[in-house]
Amino acid sequence: MSDTIVTLPDQSTARIPKMNYLTKENGLLSWLLTGDHKRIAILYLISISFFFFVGGSLAGLIRLELLTPQSDLMATDTYNKVFSMHGIIMVFFFLVPSVPATIGNFIIPMMIGAKDLALPKVNLLSWYLYVAAGILALYTMASGGVDTGWTFTTPLSTHYVNTHVLTTGMAVFIAGFSSIFTGLNFIVTIHKMRAPGMTWFRLPLFVWAHYAASILMVLGTPVLAIAIVLMALERTVGIGVFDPTKGGDPLLFQHLFWFYSHPAVYIMILPGMGVISEVISTFSRKRVFGYTAVAFSSVAIAVFGFFVWAHHMFIMGISNYAVLIFSLLTMLVAVPSAIKIFNWAFTLYKGSITFETPMLYAFGFMGLFTIGGMTGVFLGASGTDIHLTETYFIVAHFHFVMVGGMLMAFLSGIHFWWPKMTGRMYPEKISQLAAVVTFIGFNLTFFPQFILGTLGMPRRYASYPPEFQILNVFSTAGASVLGVGYLLPVLYLTWSLKYGEIAGNNPWQATGLEWQVQSPPLTENFPEIPIVDHEAYDYEWLERQKEKEVASVG
């Protein structure tokens, strides 16, 4: 591997540092009661991976059912429960906490030169809330599930289904608080815990992205909470706020729900965008093109993200004037994302590029997110939304942004920071293969769904007219490839925990502060709090650091 920047220490002599956050204390309790952000991140990593595979297995069931036009694998009722649980688990138990609670939790304090998040106990609490919510969700699933879709649309969810709406609602409610506490913790940490010299414009873009996402978590999630509380009251006591026969307006629920859930899609994508900034810069050895534009576009997405929620309700009966306003604002919120994509592309310009696994995933992200984002604009233009809404076009749109975008970014980030988290490298060749397999599998799965949607195949259908079968067969075939692509990392990353090569402090020669300390890091991250005198992505500074080291050693 001559063209790679991986600089591993001499493997025959290298050893994992004896003292690190993993070895500091032992025993299950030392993990369950830890305040260390890195250990909590690992706890999160394990739990969200578990939920990803639960959600993924449900996706497998969906795709199997859709292999044939009839609902022959399972009854329509079961199918409805399967996709509802798939959506709920994937959104609230996987994607929302995915990058922030794992990578963000692990890396942000290190990036800004802090010993921990500002509120370690709250951090642990938010993991426990997550687990409690997850157990509740699993319990719900085991005891019969819920069939409202992940959107809990009233009056269906309040008056017309008799599945476990309340327990699921409670699970989502609790998971919401977990997310609020994570976001709150990040904001406080980023404001108050930065090392001396770490000014706002020296922060890595990963931190900016998380800052923006955290704002959304703190200000958006409570509205979801109140929406769920009202739904629960409507269902149990029949108070009438969402019941048209009592004078309530079922659309009010959607206003409240989407006031959270649209910003939530940016909660889901912004941290991923942060990962992409780091990865693209590191592997092209170049500072991010237009740092300020990328930083501010994150904030712009967060702010504008609060103004567009009703684009999910274009045909649901909001006023035509509101449609105009929300459609216009949707167009505005799409612009910062485009800025980011082009800034990343130009970061490559005159770089010195290598193609390690994280970079491959990042490339995948850029292509797929562009497709996903542009199709979002199709839906944001009110006219085309009429034809495309509630069809597989939407399903394809959001899987492109969520799976092709965020999941790719998550995998990119996991591979990128794996050496830091564990001190060991993963096997490069097979991981590159996995990246390529996921990319191919992904396109095979979800691209046909755009065509299906244009043809008019409605979403949430257990059975469909036979002429849609061919494309569905492609999609199902793709999902199997995709499943393999996701299974591979689990295998080789686990393998690498024991057999991976020793990574050393900074295998990628990256500039972030987290890379300047040992891997895996000490519990308090830095032996001494660093003083920052350089901007983010300053590769010249990194060179000088190295020379100095060599000088002092020699």
Add this chain to the structure above:
Amino acid sequence: MAHDIPHEQHFHDPANVTNPEHAEHHIVLPLEYSFVFGTLLLCTALTVFAATRDLGVFNPIVALAIACFKGVIVILFFMHVKYQSNLIKMTVGAGFFTFLVLITMTLSDYISRAWGLW
């Protein structure tokens, strides 16, 4: 370039942590609290009194204006925001701003629905 500053020995100086977002701890005195308390009671009396008068469309406006005033002085004095850093001031502002976004944008739908109810 910024990083051309000679690289110094790392030292540990807590003062480094003091960032511009920090405001010195200000102790609000009981007299000030008492004034605020008095004003709040006065406002309560005023708003109840205003409710007994028929002011037409101004009834709700007056009531809400008084409530806003009361809220603001509680925030400024009881909650010390007047003596806090700009960060806290902006945080409070951001909260109420988002709250207004929720209300106004939702109402924009309801108000503009074809007529009356829908």
Add this chain to the structure above:
Amino acid sequence: MSDSTAIAHGTAEAHHEHPPYQRHHFETIAQQNDATNFAMWLFLLTEIMFFGGLFTAYLIYRNWYYPAFVQGSHQLQIGWGTANTAVLITSSFTMAMGVWSAEMRKKGALVLCLVLTFTLGLVFLGIKTIEYSEKIEKHHVPGFHYSVQSFVDPASDPEVYNEYHDKPLALDMARHTELYFFLYFAMTGMHALHMIIGIAILGFMIFRARAGAYTTGHVTFVENFGLYWHFVDIVWIFLFPLLYLINRHPLAH
């Protein structure tokens, strides 16, 4: 392994002196206080948004069902509402004085202030209970045998009728008073829930304050709790006019 752990501890904490209440990951106590204070404010933001959903619902339905909201609010007694506002404002004042006492390290005064706040909180809840039980008697609890009797036939409810001389509402409008009462119960109930949580924490604080925990110069906990208590007060400051006051003189409709 165990000795290396000890070393880690040693190096991390050897070289600066911390007051006992400073958590190890903060550099200075000022940083810690700033951080917790800021975190408290962010938490209050989530509370604003949480109540925000209810306020939105209130505004919408008040516009839609104005006559129902007018007559619904006639069922509330301004006297109790005013008394409760005064109680709550006073408790806010005693809480603020508590913060001051803690800052001045006056243990006795602090305990007194906290006990006063605690008591006033209970008084507020007591008054609320009286109001609630009245609603229960009149079957004005939405979802539980709700009755529109007082609205289709106001004269059957002499107390309110003698004061406001409401005209009977048509049945369909009268039914919408249920929405008013739901919002009344949801908003005041959610507020009362916050009071209950606050009172529980106050109890704990009184206990700790007597042991001198907050008069050592480290007042963040008292201060942050104060923020919470004042916030709950602010919510009420808005609920009071919205629910009790603004509909006393309905516009000619």
Add this chain to the structure above:
Amino acid sequence: MSHISPIIWQFLVKWMTNFALFPPEASKIAPQMDALYFFMVLVSLVGLTIVILLITSFSILYSKKRHPVAVQIEGSTLLEATWTIIPLGLFLVMFVWGALLYFRIYTPPANAMNIYVVGKQWMWKAEHPGGQHEINALHVPTGRPIQLTIISQDVFHSFSIPAFRVKREAIPGRYTSVWFEATTPGTYHLFCTQYCGTDHSHMIGDVVVLTPEDYKKWLDGSTSGSSLAQNGERLFASLSCAACHNTRPDARGPSLANVYGSRLTLSSGQQITADDAYLREAILNPSQHITQGYAPIMPTYQGQISEEGVIDLVEYIKNLDSDYRVQQTTASTTLLPEGEGNTTKAPVAPGANQRAPQGMVKQ
């Protein structure tokens, strides 16, 4: 071909015969929708190509092998402005174009023929003005604008005809409308596209587009006896509406003749147009908007009339352009036996009421 396994063979046959890539364009709006759609596809393709080109060409030109040392670049305001403004401009074009389309689809022309659609778990019921009922099917003629007035009896549904590129939500408790003009005879899919519970995926049907002649034949072949307005008239009588809505000088309610489409002044001073939705609300939630000069005495009929019944009444009132029929109804009310009032399926009223569909109300 025997060496190909039969399953694969079947699959291939299906592929050849049953494969669609683009839905048929069977309404006037469809080509307009598709124009915007293809414009968007084009913009996306161009955008995507640019992104891919940038990534691949930079990757090749500046790979570590070729370009060992990176050149640090701050950024470029000019470039960044370019890729802010161009996408913004394109998005705004899409916004305007989309909005025009949106308003076109949801603003029915005045001369449209109205068909009522009621959605309920899990079927669609269409009601033609002449009284023809259909379940999970809709017959429409070509060359004539058709307006659908849609309502749901329970949860949200959504009435979708992909071949026409139109779709409209069926909302509980409220009329919505959409219109289209079919161009090509044939049978097209009708879907419920809003998730509505267990049998959501079975809430499908056919839209049959007929030539005007065939349509007329179909209409004649499937009359159920009385038109919607006739049913409405019967209901009007049996619910004693005419007790108040009559032409006597002491009438307690306003005359309903010609009320449809007129501007009304409410007691709050607000001006509104009496459309279908207004008529429905006036019957179910009368005190919501009191007509100026009248007392809020009209009782609510919420819960007493089914959605279909309301439709009948609305259709009756819509076609009421003089008070003549009402007087007749007042007269015939007395003939009705007691207690018939609360059901939609009121028995056919005395023979006097049986007239030809068109002639009966439009005089």
